[in-house]
Amino acid sequence: MTGVEARGCMMLVSDSAESLLLRRLVGNDPAAWRELVQTYSGLLLGLSRRTFRSYGWQCSDPDCEDVVAEVWRNLLEDDRRLLRRCRERGQFLPMLQALTRHRTVDVLRRRKLWTVRYEEEEMSVAQPEPDPVPAEELAALPEALGTLSPKERRLVELFYLQEKAYREITLLTGVPLNSIGPTLARSLAKLRKRLSAHALGRAI
Amino acid sequence: MDQQNHAAEQEEERHTAAARRLVAALTRTASPAGRHLDLAELESLVAARLAQGADWEMPEHLLRCPSCLEAFQTLLEGVPAVSAAFLDRCVSLEKESLTTRDERPPKVLYLPANWLVAARLAAVVVAVAGAAWLAQAWWAAGALRLRAGAVTLPGGGILDAGSSVPDGVVLHATQPATTRFRDGSTVELAANTHVSFHRSAGGSVTVRLIRGDVVSTVTPRPPAEAFVVQTPLGQVTVVGTRFRVRCADEAGAPRAGGEAVAVEVEVFEGVVRVKQAAQEARVGPGQRARLQREPRGLVVSAAVDAAP
Numbered sequence: 001m002t003g004v005e006a007r008g009c010m011m012l013v014s015d016s017a018e019s020l021l022l023r024r025l026v027g028n029d030p031a032a033w034r035e036l037v038q039t040y041s042g043l044l045l046g047l048s049r050r051t052f053r054s055y056g057w058q059c060s061d062p063d064c065e066d067v068v069a070e071v072w073r074n075l076l077e078d079d080r081r082l083l084r085r086c087r088e089r090g091q092f093l094p095m096l097q098a099l100t101r102h103r104t105v106d107v108l109r110r111r112k113l114w115t116v117r118y119e120e121e122e123m124s125v126a127q128p129e130p131d132p133v134p135a136e137e138l139a140a141l142p143e144a145l146g147t148l149s150p151k152e153r154r155l156v157e158l159f160y161l162q163e164k165a166y167r168e169i170t171l172l173t174g175v176p177l178n179s180i181g182p183t184l185a186r187s188l189a190k191l192r193k194r195l196s197a198h199a200l201g202r203a204i
Numbered sequence: 205m206d207q208q209n210h211a212a213e214q215e216e217e218r219h220t221a222a223a224r225r226l227v228a229a230l231t232r233t234a235s236p237a238g239r240h241l242d243l244a245e246l247e248s249l250v251a252a253r254l255a256q257g258a259d260w261e262m263p264e265h266l267l268r269c270p271s272c273l274e275a276f277q278t279l280l281e282g283v284p285a286v287s288a289a290f291l292d293r294c295v296s297l298e299k300e301s302l303t304t305r306d307e308r309p310p311k312v313l314y315l316p317a318n319w320l321v322a323a324r325l326a327a328v329v330v331a332v333a334g335a336a337w338l339a340q341a342w343w344a345a346g347a348l349r350l351r352a353g354a355v356t357l358p359g360g361g362i363l364d365a366g367s368s369v370p371d372g373v374v375l376h377a378t379q380p381a382t383t384r385f386r387d388g389s390t391v392e393l394a395a396n397t398h399v400s401f402h403r404s405a406g407g408s409v410t411v412r413l414i415r416g417d418v419v420s421t422v423t424p425r426p427p428a429e430a431f432v433v434q435t436p437l438g439q440v441t442v443v444g445t446r447f448r449v450r451c452a453d454e455a456g457a458p459r460a461g462g463e464a465v466a467v468e469v470e471v472f473e474g475v476v477r478v479k480q481a482a483q484e485a486r487v488g489p490g491q492r493a494r495l496q497r498e499p500r501g502l503v504v505s506a507a508v509d510a511a512p
Contacts, residue, residue, distance in 0.1 A: 018242040037294040038286070043243065043275065046283035050274070062504055065290050066486065072294050076301040094240055094271045150261060157267045171280055172273075174258035 022087045026080060037072060044068045044100045051104040063107060070103045071096065144194040151175065152187040159184055238265050241272045250279045289490035293475055299424070348401055351390070353381025374400045374414065385409070389431065392419040410434055417450040422474075435467045437495040438480035438502065445474020447487075469493040478502060 021039075024032035048067040052059035075082050082099075086092040145153055154173060158164045159180075170177045241249070253260045266273050348369040355363045355375040363369065369383055377393035383401070384390045389409075393399060397416025403409050407429035411418065414436070422431045422442045431442040433449045440449055448470045469478050470492045478485050478493045483502040487493045493504045 016242055017244055033298040034291075034295050037291060040243065041286045041291070041294065042283035043278060045286065046278040046281065047274070049284065050278055050281075061284065062485075062491075064284070065293075065488075069290075069294055069297065069486070072297050073301075076297060091240055093243060093246075093275060097271055097275060151258075154262050154267060161267070162270060162273060168277065172253075172277060173262060174253065174256075174260060176258070 018092055019087075022083060022092060025083050026087050040096060041068055044071060044096060047097055047100045048104050051101050052108070055105075055108055057108060067100060067103045067107055070106070071099045074099055074103070140195055144191050147194050148187050148190060152183055152190070155180060155183050156187050238268075240269065241265060241275075243275075246272065246276050246279055249276060253280065287490070289488055293488040296474060347386040347403065348383055351382045351384040353377065353379050353393070355381050355393070369401055372400055372402055374398055374412075377416070387423050387425075389420070389422045392421075394418070408432070413449055413451060415451045417448065419446070419448045421446045435495070437467045437497060438478060440469050441477040441479070442474070445471060445476055447471040447474070447476050465497055467495040469495075478504075 021032060021036060025036060045064045045068055048064040049059060052063065082095065086095055145156070148156065151173075155169060155175065158169050158172065159166075164172065166177055166180045169175065169180055175183070249263065249266070253262075266276055350363055350365050350367050350369055352365050354365065355377045357363060357370075357376075358374060363375070369375070375393075375398070377395060377397045377399070379395050381393045382390055383393070391399075391401075391411055394417035397418060398414040399416065399418060400412045400414070401409065402412065407426075409429075409431045411420065411431075411433045413433055418433065420431070420433060420442065422445055425431060425442075433440040433442070435449060435451060440447070448468075450468045450470075451466075469476065469487055471487045471489055473489055475486055475488050478487055478495070480495045480500070480502045485493060485502055485504045487504055491504055491506060493502060495502050
């Protein structure tokens with residue numbers, strides 16, 4: 001994040017800690033690499049563990065450490081090309097996340113722990129596309145969402161937009177597990193009532 | 205009852221269809237997520253969430269950005285502690301990359317257009333290269349010496365400290381002994397160790413450990429000049445580190461006779477790559493790898509004992 005403050009003819013630009021660290025890394029500051037590894041390794045180890053779990057694999061600490069070490073190696077390749085690109089374009093943390101996911105999948109493939117079974121491919125059926133929403137009804141939806149309380153709107157977006165499970169929503173928001181279902185049902189009922197004048201509301 | 209079940213199923217189908225339309229509509233109306241959050245901001249949000257519980261308001265960006273939401277959720281669940289050994293391993297990656305970068309050849313090479321000058325230059329180059337090869341061969345011949353202790357040669361001859369170690373000959377260390385390469389790398393042999401050394405013209409070194417215990421301290425080397433400890437059950441490849449390789453019996457003691465039941469690799473500094481058939485693992489400081497004959501396998505674990 002860069003904050004800019006104008007004072008007469010002077011422009012003062014303050015860089016975030018992340019931006020400063022990237023600048024030092026690209027400039028081959030000797031202490032910057034250790035700082036990078038110390039600051040981000042924990043998060044990347046956690047992300048690797050989550051990715052392994054999402055593929056149904058109970059990973060060990062060395063598995064995750066191998067993945068993260070490979071991510072750091074990728075950052076050093078080609079004279080730190082990825083770091084230079086992030087310095088110019090930003091999105092450093094999303095880049096680290098994507099690298100971690102990819103290297104985790106690489107490990108799964110190398111160990112032949114992740115395969116797509118032929119039967120699963122045969123049996124998978126394309127989900128039907130939901131009915132298209134007419135433009136005039138679509139215009140009414142943001143207003144309808146605005147009638148929900150912030151808590152209700154958060155739950156609706158986390159459940160329907162981010163496809164989070166109830167226990168994940170509990171962790172993310174602090175809302176008790178047994179409150180989530182009733183809150184979602186109540187929110188849908190409110191939306192139904194609000195959109196009752198349009199075809200979308202009648203269908204819901 | 206059948207009618208009630210059927211009605212319930214229909215209600216569920218309508219609900220599912222309604223949910224799908226809602227998802228589609230929400231996806232289309234969702235505003236762009238905006239700027240991604242950095243790690244400091246995410247950690248601050250985690251602290252706020254934990255302090256405020258259900259009263260905490262999730263920022264709009266987190267609701268809309270799967271990437272930042274995943275990072276936030278990972279931090280909230282708690283991230284693993286980073287061990288000092290793993291930290292050192294990752295820090296050393298930078299030194300390895302700098303070594304590799306220094307070994308790159310120059311990008312541009314100019315040659316004179318005049319063919320006679322070029323031919324004379326070529327002749328000079330060949331002569332210099334030939335002399336350099338001879339010098340390197342002579343250099344390599346004296347590259348490994350016995351620094352301490354004594355070893356027995358096949359046929360009963362004794363090599364004393366200070367002697368040059370012959371290439372490809374199986375040495376028997378009847379007492380602890382130390383060999384030293386010209387680049388400063390050392391290989392310490394425990395008593396009753398049988399080992400041979402093989403050096404290629406390109407600078408690669410293979411230590412064939414037949415039985416016993418060796419501790420190798422290897423100075424950082426170019427990737428093309430591998431330092432390998434070959435054992436009956438697998439091999440250990442090194443780029444700048446200090447580690448032990450032991451051919452062990454079932455109790456883990458160094459084995460002085462018969463076939464090796466297991467090979468143990470313990471790393472004190474740096475990283476080694478351990479390979480057995482198609483299995484391969486990287487072993488870092490504070491870790492131990494065990495290669496087994498029966499059942500065949502390679503296992504990496506944390507080392508219990510302190511470094512020698």
